[in-house]
Amino acid sequence: EVQLVQSGAEVKKPGESLRISCKGSEYSFTNYWIGWVRQMPGKGLEWMGIIYPGDSDTRYSPSFQGQVTISADKSINTAYLQWSSLRASDTAIYYCARRAEGAEFFQHWGQGTLVSVSS
């Protein structure tokens, strides 16, 4: 069974940096795109960007370009989402999700990582 296991909840202050992770298992990690989706408190889903771990090809939503960095380490089957300087408005649940083969919908989802940013 495909699994995506995300790192635990984080509490940070504005201006701090952060990297959260998503570890894939029970499938060929390098052959499927992994995306990141934001869900702000009480709100809907927003696509942030996506990475192909096989060659680290990365695409960003214009709304998130320059705000976050998506990366992957295929040697440990893990994708990352990172911020260099957090803001209070980054408070949200972040989901990683594996894209289906050949189509850009998300077939498998991680459990989500809650990021809280407050002074």
Place this chain on the structure above:
Amino acid sequence: EIVLTQSPGTLSLSPGERATLSCRASRGVSSSYLAWYQQKPGQAPRLLIYGDSNRATGIPDRFSGSGSGTDFTLTISRLEPEDVAVYYCQQYVSSPLTFGGGTKVEIK
């Protein structure tokens, strides 16, 4: 960017009733490039429907998708208590991928 508008915002029905959820796109989307997700309280989203109304693995046949062009519908033929959730549509015909704002389904 394709904007997806879902309606109604909230749907309150009795068990056994039929639920009809709408997703309207700001420009044409092939039905082959529209998906629906279910998000139960406190859980991650789960894929329900993709492509030309294909149900994802393990999804009961009371869930079905239809539509074309700019108007799409998710139908729950007989509402069960476990169907309480927020439902999102998503288009994947063009980048950036976008989701609708969601429809919350409640049980009366």
